[in-house]
Amino acid sequence: MELILAVDLKDGLVVHGKSGRRDQYAPLTWGPASTAEPVGFVRALRPAYLYIADLDRIEGRGEHDRAVKDCAPLVKHMYLDRGCRTPEDYLQYLGVSTIVGTETGGTDLSRYHGGYLSLDIRDGGVLPTGADPESFLAATSRYSFDGYILLNIQAVGTEEGLDPDQLARYRTACTGRLFYGGGVKGVEDLDALKNAGFDGAIVATAVHRGIIPLDAVRRGQWS
Incomplete structure (x- = not known):
């Protein structure tokens, strides 16, 4: 299972937040990196796999394309x-898979081809309609994405943990490549995701707190 480090970019810096309250996200000035500047941050942590959320572009008020392109060769x-x-x-750049989030992608997801579809979940439902995640996953075979991400936005930064039975239901519902992000609190959750058959886990806070080993993120694999 791929172990993927999540990085949120806002106002030119790596930020850390909780529960999707983006207006309260602040520069990540603690943890294993001594800088919140994106390239320096990635150089310090040296992850094998990187997930970047460009929060400014998601919210329609800027972009971090230069930082993204500078970070891409490092992973x-x-x-x-x-x-x-x-x-x-879509950003057509070597070594980068673009993610289409349900939060911004619109109602006709069949328009997109390739990359990953992120099921952005809040209050138990997929944004923006509140659709049931299991039902949504069961219908993903109609689309032309390379894989899918379950992103529990409310759980980001909370380390609230995962329900193994729910993970198993999610995995059964989706026939494609499937990642999970949001609320992964430690190695037990990583084991639960791997045992359920997920292809990747997206992690951040537990890495910065030293709960998930940085060496594992550098290897990029949980086995």
Whole structure:
């Protein structure tokens, strides 16, 4: 299972937040990196796989394309959510898979081809309609994405933990490649995701707190 480090970018810096309250996200000035400047941050942590959420572009008030392109050669592969609203928003760059989030991607997801679809979940439902995640996953075979991400926005930064039975139901509902992010609190959750058959886990807070070993993030694998 891939172990993927999540990085949120806002106002030119790596930020840390909780529960999706983006107006309260602040520069990440604690943890294993001594800088919140994106390239310096990635150089310090040296992850094999990187997930970047460009919060400014998601919210329609700027972008971090230069930082993204500078970080891409530093990792094996990058997964990038840049707030796609049309297929033209894909970033065609070596080593980068663009993510289409349900929060911004619109109602006709069949327009998109390739990359990853992120099921952005809040209050138990997929944004923006509140659809049931299991039902949504069961219908993903109609689309042309390379894989799917379950992103529990409310759980980001909370380390609230995961329900193994729920993970198993999610995995059964989806026939494609499947990642999970949001609320992964430690190695027990990583084991639960791996045992359920997930292909990747997106982590951040537990790494910065030293709960998930940085060496594992550098290897990029949990086994």
